[in-house]
Amino acid sequence: MGSFKGHALPGSFFLVAGIWWTGKYSLWHASRRNKNIGSTRLASRASQRRLEIIESSVVLFFSLVGILAEQFAAGGPRLQLYNFSEKHWQYLMNWQHATMYLFFGLAAAVSLVIHATEAAPLALDRLMLALAFFNEGFIFFYHLHGRSMLDVHVHQLLLFAVFGGALVASLEVFHRGNIILELLRCTLTVLQGSWFWQIGFVLYPPNGPEWDMKDPSNMMFITMCYSWHLAFAMLLVGSVIFIDCMLSIVTPKLFSSDMLHTLLEIIFVWLLCNDKL
Template sequence: MANFKGHALPGSFFLLFGLWWPAKFALKHYSMKRNKKGRAHRSFDHLEIIEGAVKVIFAVIGILGEQFVPDGPHLYLYTRDPWSWVKMMNWQHCTMYLFFVLSGVVDVLTYCPARLPLGLDRLMLAIALFVEGVLLYFHVQNRPMLDQHIHALLLIAIFATSASILLEIFLRDNVILELLRTTLCFVQGTWFWQIGFVLYPPFGGPTWDEADHENMMFITMCFCWHIAVAIAMVTVIYTLVQCFVQRCRTSNRRIQIRLSLQKQKNTKDSCAFLLNASDEE
């Protein structure tokens, strides 16, 4: 949808995963360190299934929103009167969401009892992002300069995310690549919202001069700020989760030590009582 809501929905999708992934990866790598075999706990398979299901739900909502808004194509691809394509922009968005539906389905099948080969989940997600980038690249041709420029910056984040996920196929469970993917995903989420505010001001503010070169310079600088905010947010979330887990582990150790000492004390008291009783007899 060529409006603010049409950019807010995918932005929220990527922001949700950009906020969730650093917490998940922090817990996952902590679990792998605790496991002697270097594997994550089985509960993370269930999390992956839930994550895939959420991905499918968001993408299906996006498809329905693109198709059945009042001015949407309503599943019509071509019309005879006059002979023309129907709402190609909406159909392109639906195609983008379709590949994220496929990615979610592959996630579920990879971690459910069907057990598709590991790596297919990463491959399908990388393909979904690549398709998103290709569609957006040809989406803004012959449009004003600022519109093209702000979408071109989004393409940087999209293709970089796709490339990092492709590397994860061969370097699975690499925390650096996972955090890189998370950071780029977070940038995509915030930048979709930024595009909505610039091109379709939701509160009726003044429109941007799309031919002004200084506006393009500011937007480029703003994109760099988004990257800085994404790095900071991912770092803070990952660190907070790590500290929380370490604190819980320390607390559990103290509780176990106290219980052990209490048990030893009770054992000694019982032995002393038995000895005293035997002496009296």
Template sequence: MGTFLGHVLPGSFFILYASWLMFHVFTKYFLGQRAVAGTTTRENGSSPTAYKSTCAHVFPCCPRIPLEGVFKIVLTLIGFLGELITGFEDGVFVHYGNAQHMTMYSFFGMSGAFDILVFRGLRAPPNLDYITLIIAFAIEALLFGYHLHGRTPLDIQVHMFMLYAIIFCAVATAIEMMYKRKVLPALMRVYFVMLQGTWFIQVGSILYMPLTTPWDENSHTHMMLATVLFCCHIGGVFLLMASVGWILSRRVKKMLSTSVYCQLGRRTDKSKMTQAEALDALGDSEEEV
């Protein structure tokens, strides 16, 4: 990972993963809002619940196949093999930093494997897919925390920003696991995964600038500029998500009711759905904590 390409690869993985999550969370939320629109309240006076989080999401075109877990395994395997191959010199494995990166990829691959097992009805304690994803983020944070010895001030700073984003990924995933009927925790996970991905690529461009003059890694001015850039990423990701949410809300708003139930059916492994079935599939019961 000590190259520009080595930062682009995991950064692109996290951006793609966050984009996938963002599309499904927003779409599922707005479809749920359409499905419960006009329904009566419960006997206790509360409104029907219109959203329920899941750790992994299905492809609407093939809801019977856990493709998200498959893609996690494939992409992390590519990263693992890349780190393994580049870790050797003259037939001897000498780049032990690569071993840390391989460990990180392994745990995210494990998360993908449990996504598949849970999808296939693994008889295990609930939320095992969430737990393995939280562990993957925690391991990544641990590896980054002990990955900075002997580095320059700027190098340490940009990696500490990365560490903050990773920690919040784990925290957001844990909150989402506990409050599945709230959309904001799910969007928090999307936000910090996206932030981690964009900052991964930014770190690569700062430390291994491929096209322009490299940054002065001991310059206080450049350290302040890096802080400004991180703040720009924080704001940019928020604006991106707000824009995508607005676009998807408009798209769902224009859909026919029959299309809404059809879309919900595809996301819950059913070909057709009535409004009552849609509410049931969304988890129309008391909030889980």
């Protein structure tokens, strides 16, 4: 992760996850409130289980991709942790990042087992997700030794979103289906994803001048920039919720039995006219 691409990769993962979760939870919530046939199907337990299985499989796949990228990409450790000839640890940053991906992969694997087999309590998936977020924050908290002032600051700001996500996921263990907690987790996940991108631009700018890592004004700007990222996350989540609400209202009406009957009549008349021609 010690590069721009190394920060853009997890940033993209978290952005996609946050947007996906927002769409999923808001659509389910709107469907439960909209009591009709189409909405009932969307909110049914069977459809939710299928989505959870697909989601867990995708998260597990991308976690493996992240681990392999950290290990075998250019300059990676290739599964080497200790240099016996020089007698010191090596590539610890890559190993820490791979460990972060590992815990999200474990959470996805447990969720996959739960929703595919029902062999474990349902709340265990939220508990594993909370542990994955906590482990990520724990690693980043002790990831800052010997870093420059601005480097430490941008990672410390990241911890607010990470530990916040861990706390919210922990609360969901006992309050599953609470739309407020779910959307708060979505917002913090989007914030985490966008901030990973920001860290990449600060520490490894692909274009333009490098940041002065010791300038206090840069720290002030970055702190304000974090608030902008939070506002962006809130607006993005709100936009997805609005779109989902519109879809939950329009889609069932569009595919209602009366509408389908009318559509079939139009098709029948059109075919009849073509036959006469």
